[in-house]
Amino acid sequence: MATDRATELKVLRAEEFDGWWEHLVRAFGAGPASAEERELDRSLTDFERSLAVWEGSELVGTGGAFRFRMTVPGGAVLPTAGVTMVSVAATHRRRGVLTSMMRRQLDDVREWGEPLAALTASEPAIYGRFGYAAATFQLQAEIDTSRVTLDVPAGTDGVRVRYAAPAEVLAACEAVYARTVPLRPGMLARQPGWERVALLDPESERDGASALQCVVAERDGEVTGYARFRTRLGWSPSGHDGTVALEDLAAVDPVSDAALWQFLFGIDLMSKLTVRGRPVDDAWQYLVSDIRRCLTRVQDKGYVRLVDVGAALAARTYQTPVDVVLAVEDAFCPWNTGRWRLTGDPKGASCERTTDPAELALSVRELGAAYLGGVSLLSLARAGRVAELRPGALAEASTAFGSPVTPWLPHGF
Structure with a gap:
């Protein structure tokens, strides 16, 4: 029901976080989240850069902006506001709540001296009117590994691939990621604390798959790549029909990259590899024997806005x-x-x-x-x-x- 009560936009206070976060979870239609997820989100939230819209004592809107640094063409890493946690209560749609937050936020970003703002859009149609546009895209694939093979480059067999506990090799994996950041526009230099996001592994979100697994690629004793993934065992009348779900992969050279993909294609009892969120020009596409059986699809991902x-x-x-x-x-x-x-x-x-x-x-x-x-x-x-x-x-x-x-x-x- 419409109301004449005024709304007020304020900077989020630390003691308001729990209610703010619960409002966000409800707005996105998510189920119960783990205490680990809540605590991680709290630790990453910059309260001075987070907004809350109130109608009296009722929270009706949320928004925030992480302090990111994004690679731009040429390799420079530019201060970028990572727009996040934007929600408006379903009871307060089309009443200017989102516009008021976007107005305040972009004014703040300009004052902070950050030339860019970026976001990932749950609903792409929303953000164009505020100056955002899709600037990066992501590759999805569902690869029939029982029928698709890889033709890997010379030297791939010289790469050692070994299992490792994700937390135990986190520092080495982050070092690999950091080496890749200057090489591709749109990549984010990892801010302190963000390395923990990749290890978040609540059982409620596994959808019947295994706990997070990790392998690292090594050359001359140095970690040169990693892959994080899950497996889901399956059976059909003709035999095994399991799925490997790739979560994250990075490598510093072509042979380490190829060795990781070769491993993922060859895991016992698995006949499918699902890939999401990868670069559109990911190299594995040029190693496969049959791209049609990889069922590739491109989707929008990062939205960019020039603030200055x-x-x-x-x-x-x-x-x-x-x-x-x-x-x-x-x-x-x-x-x-x-x-x-x-x-x-x-x-x-x-x-x-x-x-x-x-x-x-x-x-x-x-x-x-x-x-x-x-x-x-x-x-x-x-x-x-x-x-x-x-x-x-x-x-x-x-x-x-x-x-x-x-x-x-x-x-x-």
């Missing part, structure tokens, strides 16, 4: 030289609206306000989509989202904005 257009565009590098004037429209963060001259190349860039004539016109959403190099400006122009005002400017900028590897957000938040 000038700082964000100047922080990355560009594949080819570019000198273009962008007419940017940003209704929600009007400080970005105007003309910007972007000059850059593979070594660096600058982006300053200008009064020169515009050569491309687009909104901040299109900039967010193209920013990490995974969505081309040319494709956006074909969709009517980017206007070319100087002949040749579109092709020049689209090539420059690209990335030699597809951007990837490695985990949710």
Whole structure:
């Protein structure tokens, strides 16, 4: 029922966390969560960056922003607000609660000096009006390992793969992950405490599968890769029909990567490997004997918003030289609206306000989509989202904005 009672937006206090978290769980329709999950979420929550909307004594909205650092094209790691834990009570939809939180949050992010904001969207249609756009995508696959084989590169047999307790090799696995962060746009430098998320293993979320398992790849006594996974035993009239569910995999070189995939394809009693949340250009796709039997699917993952257009565009590098004037429209963060001259190349860039004539016109959403190099400006122009005002400017900028590897957000938040 509608009400005339006013809502009030406040910064979250530590003593309010339990109610705030329970509101979030209910809003996402989740079942009971473990005490371990609650405590981990509490430890990662930055209360000064978390918001609560109240109607009297009733909590009706939540939101937060982690302190992240995201790799951008060229390898720089940029301060990024990781927008998270956003919910509105079902009783208070379409009453401006979400808009008020987004307004406050983006003002805060600008004040904190973070040029980017990023999120993973439970409902993608919601965030476009606040300037966010899908900028990274993820690969899903269901591989019939009883019929698909791998042709691994020379040297793979020189990699040792061994089982290890996930917690015991956590530091070594995190060192591998850290080495991969500068190599791909969209990756997040792991902040303290976040390494614990990968080990969270409540039995209620295993869906009949095993506890979390881990193997590490080693070369010359050094850990060069790891895979975390679960197994689910199954039987059919013709025999074993088990499933391996990959949770996480990283490696520092091609042969370590191939050795881990070879292991996953060959686990006894398993005939299927399910893969989720992987880079769209993941190398295993070019090792398999039959890609059709891998049932691949691509889905959106990371949504990016430029909070400070000038700082964000100047922080990355560009594949080819570019000198273009962008007419940017940003209704929600009007400080970005105007003309910007972007000059850059593979070594660096600058982006300053200008009064020169515009050569491309687009909104901040299109900039967010193209920013990490995974969505081309040319494709956006074909969709009517980017206007070319100087002949040749579109092709020049689209090539420059690209990335030699597809951007990837490695985990949710």
